[in-house]
Amino acid sequence: MNYNVNEKGYYGEFGGAYIPEMLYPNVEELRQNYLKIMGEDSFQKEFRQLLKDYVGRPTPLYFAKRFSEKYNTKVYLKREDLCHTGAHKVNNTIGQILMAKRLGKTRIIAESGAGQHGVATATVCALMGLECIVFMGEIDIKRQAPNVARMKMLGAKVVPATSGSKTLKDATNEAIRDWINNPVDTHYIIGSVVGPHPYPDMVARFQSVISEEIKTQLKEKEGRENPDFVVACVGGGSNAAGAFYHYLNNPEVGIIAVEAAGKGINSGESAATSALGKVGIIHGSKTLLMQTADGQITEPYSISAGLDYPGVGPMHAHLFASGRGEFISITDNEAMEAGLQLCKLEGIIPAIESSHALAIFENRKFKKEDVVVVNLSGRGDKDLDAYIKHFDL
Amino acid sequence: MNRIQNKLLGNKKLLSIYFTAGFPKVDDTVEILQQLEKNGVDMVEIGLPFSDPLADGPTIQASSQTALKNGMTTQLLFQQLKDIRKTVSIPLILMGYFNPVLQFGVENFCQKCAEVGLDGVILPDLPLAEYEEHYAEIFKKYGLLNIFLITPQTSEERIKRIDTASDGFIYLVSSASVTGSSKKFGEEQTRYFQKVASLSLANKLIVGFGINNAKTFRQATKDTSGAIIGSAFIKELSENGIGGIAAFIKSIREV
Numbered sequence: 151m152n153y154n155v156n157e158k159g160y161y162g163e164f165g166g167a168y169i170p171e172m173l174y175p176n177v178e179e180l181r182q183n184y185l186k187i188m189g190e191d192s193f194q195k196e197f198r199q200l201l202k203d204y205v206g207r208p209t210p211l212y213f214a215k216r217f218s219e220k221y222n223t224k225v226y227l228k229r230e231d232l233c234h235t236g237a238h239k240v241n242n243t244i245g246q247i248l249m250a251k252r253l254g255k256t257r258i259i260a261e262s263g264a265g266q267h268g269v270a271t272a273t274v275c276a277l278m279g280l281e282c283i284v285f286m287g288e289i290d291i292k293r294q295a296p297n298v299a300r301m302k303m304l305g306a307k308v309v310p311a312t313s314g315s316k317t318l319k320d321a322t323n324e325a326i327r328d329w330i331n332n333p334v335d336t337h338y339i340i341g342s343v344v345g346p347h348p349y350p351d352m353v354a355r356f357q358s359v360i361s362e363e364i365k366t367q368l369k370e371k372e373g374r375e376n377p378d379f380v381v382a383c384v385g386g387g388s389n390a391a392g393a394f395y396h397y398l399n400n401p402e403v404g405i406i407a408v409e410a411a412g413k414g415i416n417s418g419e420s421a422a423t424s425a426l427g428k429v430g431i432i433h434g435s436k437t438l439l440m441q442t443a444d445g446q447i448t449e450p451y452s453i454s455a456g457l458d459y460p461g462v463g464p465m466h467a468h469l470f471a472s473g474r475g476e477f478i479s480i481t482d483n484e485a486m487e488a489g490l491q492l493c494k495l496e497g498i499i500p501a502i503e504s505s506h507a508l509a510i511f512e513n514r515k516f517k518k519e520d521v522v523v524v525n526l527s528g529r530g531d532k533d534l535d536a537y538i539k540h541f542d543l
Numbered sequence: 544m545n546r547i548q549n550k551l552l553g554n555k556k557l558l559s560i561y562f563t564a565g566f567p568k569v570d571d572t573v574e575i576l577q578q579l580e581k582n583g584v585d586m587v588e589i590g591l592p593f594s595d596p597l598a599d600g601p602t603i604q605a606s607s608q609t610a611l612k613n614g615m616t617t618q619l620l621f622q623q624l625k626d627i628r629k630t631v632s633i634p635l636i637l638m639g640y641f642n643p644v645l646q647f648g649v650e651n652f653c654q655k656c657a658e659v660g661l662d663g664v665i666l667p668d669l670p671l672a673e674y675e676e677h678y679a680e681i682f683k684k685y686g687l688l689n690i691f692l693i694t695p696q697t698s699e700e701r702i703k704r705i706d707t708a709s710d711g712f713i714y715l716v717s718s719a720s721v722t723g724s725s726k727k728f729g730e731e732q733t734r735y736f737q738k739v740a741s742l743s744l745a746n747k748l749i750v751g752f753g754i755n756n757a758k759t760f761r762q763a764t765k766d767t768s769g770a771i772i773g774s775a776f777i778k779e780l781s782e783n784g785i786g787g788i789a790a791f792i793k794s795i796r797e798v
């Protein structure tokens with residue numbers, strides 16, 4: 151089986167472009183041009199240069215010795231937390247801002263949950279001198295205040311989304327509505343592998359630099375390109391898509407996607423889409439999503455704003471439905487404990503999103519000789535408040 | 544012949560009204576429909592509320608949320624419409640987003656529409672290509688028209704493709720905007736309506752989005768067959784309830 155997108159924009163039965171006609175010209179323009187533009191030498195040169203000099207890539211692949219000892223297996227951390235702006239999100243925004251410029255767009259919009267994508271978008275807009283508007287749920291604006299301040303310092307306008315659950319899903323709705331209202335000059339930089347085709351594929355390709363680097367780095371350290379397992383947290387699924395990308399069609403490499411169980415899968419306060427979702431349409435994509443029997447999208451919950459999304463990208467829906475990916479969900483408490491543990495064992499403060507990926511080792515056992523790469527998607531600076539509250543620090 | 548096609552035969556400028564089922568009260572659906580017919584409305588779009596209405600502005604977002612809180616569901620709407628053809632004879636179109644239809648089951652949904660006597664469906668986020676590949680047969684089987692949207696950004700080539708795929712009218716979105724924004728109703732719109740009208744399409748054109756009074760209704764219908772009023776009608780309903788319908792419709796029609 152092939153786990154990449156097909157020519158029609160589908161991963162198995164998932165994907166497509168379920169968008170109102172108002173968005174058709176924008177999405178179609180992108181669909182017709184994205185591969186051509188990404189394939190241009192001048193594009194690749196500029197993209198690679200910025201990833202190197204501005205983002206600080208390649209990010210290290212770090213052997214976590216004490217963490218490995220604790221769990222009796224070999225764990226490497228792919229240090230996306232060391233990217234400029236503090237998470238993997240910037241890989242995508244660099245790519246998309248270059249795309250937007252080549253498409254002649256002058257106004258950039260984005261949605262944000264944790265604020266990491268908003269910061270990464272505001273950053274590249276500052277870098278390129280383009281107008282930037284970030285939509286963010288009213289609730290997220292409160293719980294991610296430092297990132298909101300960052301966006302403002304970087305010159306972005308932050309617009310609160312006050313509809314629905316006032317979180318990431320609603321911020322995405324607002325961004326889409328803005329795009330409908332401004333179809334000509336505006337490019338929408340989606341922050342994950344979600345949305346209508348070609349977004350999931352385009353974002354996955356920009357993030358695929360993660361697994362490209364893992365291959366080279368692991369070859370150096372272990373004498374082989376392929377780990378036994380790659381582990382990543384999944385909100386929409388972009389850091390996971392990047393970490394899995396070059397291993398998707400290689401059955402020797404186990405793929406583990408970690409979702410947020412919130413207060414527990416059956417607590418009614420969860421964001422574990424693979425466990426709770428059914429096939430449906432969200433934000434222009436046919437995928438798994440949490441919804442009522444009547445097809446109304448339900449409000450997810452996670453302590454981590456970046457995982458607080460009721461859907462999952464179509465690539466991941468396909469990995470789940472086909473059995474190619476192993477899906478594990480982690481509660482708020484398990485994630486917070488795992489985050490604190492990484493601080494103590496390795497001197498690294500992870501983003502709460504990434505802490506979910508680290509938490510699987512408590513129950514998911516690996517062989518001693520297994521090589522397990524965990525994508526450490528971001529750093530925990532933005533989450534200090536949550537850590538302080540949780541642990542009464 | 545379908546009621547919509549029949550209605551389009553004449554030369555009258557058609558007034559179509561959109562309202563959200565389940566708003567303001569969950570059981571208002573039938574009475575609103577009867578009032579609209581009684582007051583001379585030519586056609587109605589019954590909105591099936593959705594939690595995440597991407598193409599809608601604040602007014603319809605809010606009415607949808609209220610309707611869902613009131614307990615409106617696809618199943619309940621069909622129940623409410625069970626006997627609608629005993630009292631209402633104007634064309635009725637169901638307008639909603641694709642996900643609730645998908646969960647109901649597309650075939651099941653079309654069958655129910657036909658059973659209660661609905662004439663057409665508008666699903667803005669069901670793209671033309673998907674419709675043609677997977678669902679057109681089902682719609683045809685139940686005699687339902689699927690109405691497509693075009694916007695000022697739609698290319699002439701695509702307009703022609705949509706014209707070929709349509710079998711009633713084409714929904715002409717007045718400007719690049721979500722519903723309920725009347726800021727963009729100017730000369731540019733008139734030129735756009737004229738341009739599309741001059742393409743001599745097989746289907747008639749009905750304009751929607753941003754029409755909120757007699758003046759914009761006249762402007763929208765000058766070169767087309769009719770216009771749809773949504774957000775302005777919902778606002779009217781929130782302020783004056785069902786009792787205000789007669790006066791509102793009269794104010795649109797007055798010359």
Ligand SMILES: Cc1ncc(COP(=O)(O)O)c(C=O)c1O
Nearest residue numbers: 266385386387388389456503528
């Ligand atoms: C650090 C970090 N990790 C993960 C995510 C989840 O997004 P995705 O699943 O697209 O990687 C976010 C989103 O904001 C994030 O900030």
